[in-house]
Amino acid sequence: MNTPVIAVLTAEDEELLPGLETLDAQCTLLHVRDDTGLTEALTRADILVVTDFRTGMLERCWPAQTPLRWIHATSAGVDAVMIEPVRRSDIVVTNARGLFDRGIAEYVLGAVLLFAKDTLGNLRHQRARRWQHRDTALIRNAQALIVGAGSIGSEVARLLQGVGMQTSGIASRAREDAVFGQLHDNSALPELLAEADYVVITAPLTEATRNLFDEAMFRHCKQGAVLINVGRGPIVNTDALMAALDQGLLAGAALDVFEQEPLPESHPLWACPNVMISAHMAGDFIGWRAALAEQFIDNLARWQRGEALLNQVKSRNTI
Numbered sequence: 001m002n003t004p005v006i007a008v009l010t011a012e013d014e015e016l017l018p019g020l021e022t023l024d025a026q027c028t029l030l031h032v033r034d035d036t037g038l039t040e041a042l043t044r045a046d047i048l049v050v051t052d053f054r055t056g057m058l059e060r061c062w063p064a065q066t067p068l069r070w071i072h073a074t075s076a077g078v079d080a081v082m083i084e085p086v087r088r089s090d091i092v093v094t095n096a097r098g099l100f101d102r103g104i105a106e107y108v109l110g111a112v113l114l115f116a117k118d119t120l121g122n123l124r125h126q127r128a129r130r131w132q133h134r135d136t137a138l139i140r141n142a143q144a145l146i147v148g149a150g151s152i153g154s155e156v157a158r159l160l161q162g163v164g165m166q167t168s169g170i171a172s173r174a175r176e177d178a179v180f181g182q183l184h185d186n187s188a189l190p191e192l193l194a195e196a197d198y199v200v201i202t203a204p205l206t207e208a209t210r211n212l213f214d215e216a217m218f219r220h221c222k223q224g225a226v227l228i229n230v231g232r233g234p235i236v237n238t239d240a241l242m243a244a245l246d247q248g249l250l251a252g253a254a255l256d257v258f259e260q261e262p263l264p265e266s267h268p269l270w271a272c273p274n275v276m277i278s279a280h281m282a283g284d285f286i287g288w289r290a291a292l293a294e295q296f297i298d299n300l301a302r303w304q305r306g307e308a309l310l311n312q313v314k315s316r317n318t319i
Helices: 020-025 035-041 057-061 084-088 101-116 119-127 151-162 186-193 238-246 288-304
Strands: 005-009 028-032 047-050 070-073 092-094 143-147 166-170 175-177 181-184 198-201 225-229 250-255 275-277 312-314
Touching: 005 035, 020 028, 020 288, 028 035, 035 057, 047 288, 057 084, 070 288, 101 119, 101 151, 101 198, 101 225, 101 250, 143 151, 143 186, 151 166, 166 186, 181 186, 238 250
Parallel strands: 005 028, 005 047, 047 070, 070 092, 143 166, 143 198, 166 181, 198 225, 225 250, 250 275
Antiparallel strands: 092 312, 175 181
């Protein structure tokens, strides 16, 4: 416990999170960026910190045996690290829950205002030097459906309620909730979509949410609704989304996540006049990388003291 080996997986062009270098005095720190480095590190490390979520890398490099006892994902979503060998093991998995909640909630509020006030239209008219008066919508009493009622979805709901919007929520199971009042499970989604002016996806990627928004589901949307996806790209079928936009089922979409990232330059979504695209950055506030390091270091101190880790999404022998 006193001298742990910590492997940190980053993208090839990415440096360590600022602040992790302070751990050198109390642990062995392995900075890995490729298959070779990760394969070797997984045979030595007690702890794996994942900042890079390249599809298939962890599964591709997983050894027959590993001393790993803890995997920390520097994101709210953990789908990239929950490969089958991890699920079957007693390795504890933690995430960065709570760190990005407010940033993502503010992004969602900004997207709501973007469409309510037709800011995209303003920019088009400005570029054309065209003076075009229009009326725009109030968001007070507008209905927002939040699909995914974890800590991020709850923070989104609180912020939207604060500006007078009405919120309802979808969770993995129906239950009473302090923020939403009543949470519904996925079976209620078609009915709730019919009433929602804004559909906000904050859910993690699971077998239950993968491709949840397909062609059939979009047909349940209220005419003129706006989709905001800050969850995971594969929750939404991109072809079905394009069709819903083309057919006018949706008035627009704000998309921070995609089935394929980066979104290819040739993808038709780039040219959609009623779509706002951002590069998987909704929660990334100024200073977020240092905050991630601080969060992990605080949890490491708990681990070294033998205390329960914070933000556990998988504990020993729970799966």
